[in-house]
Amino acid sequence: MAKIIAITNQKGGVGKTTTSVNLGASLASLGKKVLLVDIDPQGNTTSGIGINKADAVYCIYDVLINDVHPKDAMCDTAIENLKIIPATIQLAGAEIELVPTISREVRLKKSLQLVKHMFDYILIDCPPSLGILTVNSLTAADSVIIPIQCEYYALEGLSQLLNTVRLVQKHLNTTLQIEGVLLTMFDARTNLGMQVIEEVKKYFQQKVYQTIIPRNVRLSEAPSHGQSIITYDPKSKGAEVYMELAKEVIAL
Numbered sequence: 001m002a003k004i005i006a007i008t009n010q011k012g013g014v015g016k017t018t019t020s021v022n023l024g025a026s027l028a029s030l031g032k033k034v035l036l037v038d039i040d041p042q043g044n045t046t047s048g049i050g051i052n053k054a055d056a057v058y059c060i061y062d063v064l065i066n067d068v069h070p071k072d073a074m075c076d077t078a079i080e081n082l083k084i085i086p087a088t089i090q091l092a093g094a095e096i097e098l099v100p101t102i103s104r105e106v107r108l109k110k111s112l113q114l115v116k117h118m119f120d121y122i123l124i125d126c127p128p129s130l131g132i133l134t135v136n137s138l139t140a141a142d143s144v145i146i147p148i149q150c151e152y153y154a155l156e157g158l159s160q161l162l163n164t165v166r167l168v169q170k171h172l173n174t175t176l177q178i179e180g181v182l183l184t185m186f187d188a189r190t191n192l193g194m195q196v197i198e199e200v201k202k203y204f205q206q207k208v209y210q211t212i213i214p215r216n217v218r219l220s221e222a223p224s225h226g227q228s229i230i231t232y233d234p235k236s237k238g239a240e241v242y243m244e245l246a247k248e249v250i251a252l
């Protein structure tokens with residue numbers, strides 16, 4: 001049975017999508033069966049792993065709103081063992097369309113239960129908000145990975161996120177856990193980066209991954225080639241650190 005992990009932080013640009021794609025690809029290259037679920041209407045995970053949105057017959061919208069079986073919405077990727085349920089801009093309407101529907105918070109959970117047996121890991125790339133799509137993700141998940149960018153204001157907004165996690169734990173998913181906190185875009189040349197690491201470690205203690213993701217140009221180039229770092233530049237620092245992270249995730 002898959003472990004379902006939501007990659008979440010309502011801040012944009014902290015490395016959620018980069019982590020979804022590259023952790024997913026790394027786990028798959030270590031022989032794990034992985035499903036990426038793109039639940040961000042921007043669909044960056046979808047294009048970043050090389051899926052042409054126009055070619056997708058179904059997307060996560062159809063799973064959530066039109067009761068399409070998640071298996072029918074899955075696409076293969078260029079990486080063996082790695083599949084994706086894509087997102088298209090159609091999903092932007094889902095926040096509103098879900099509001100009046102029955103069991104709106106548990107739709108993703110119910111769908112993923114149908115395919116949980118097919119995978120070792122299901123990674124959900126969340127949108128930059130704490131709306132109903134993120135609540136669906138937290139309700140479906142066994143645990144969350146919180147990427148935190150090593151920048152000024154890194155901790156800002158985290159109390160809101162943790163409060164949402166607690167609300168979901170109380171009302172919708174009592175067993176939801178924090179899988180780990182991931183420090184991203186670290187720049188060793190600045191003191192600021194070190195300060196953020198200390199602050200985050202003080203706050204989250206042993207929940208912080210040993211692996212810290214540095215700023216790496218190859219990581220930012222790979223999506224425009226529709227590739228994960230594992231195929232785009234397997235010898236890069238970016239590939240090395242995401243492989244390390246995958247090993248940490250497996251070891252837990």
Ligand code: ADP
Nearest residue numbers: 012013014015016017018185214215216219220
């Ligand atoms: P989110 O999904 O949280 O909005 P992204 O993963 O899309 O964040 O990252 C935001 C931007 O930063 C993207 O352009 C991405 O390519 C870039 N980026 C993410 N992680 C790194 C990194 N470690 N080094 C360099 N660029 C990065």
Ligand code: MG
Nearest residue numbers: 016017040044
């Ligand atoms: Mg994103």
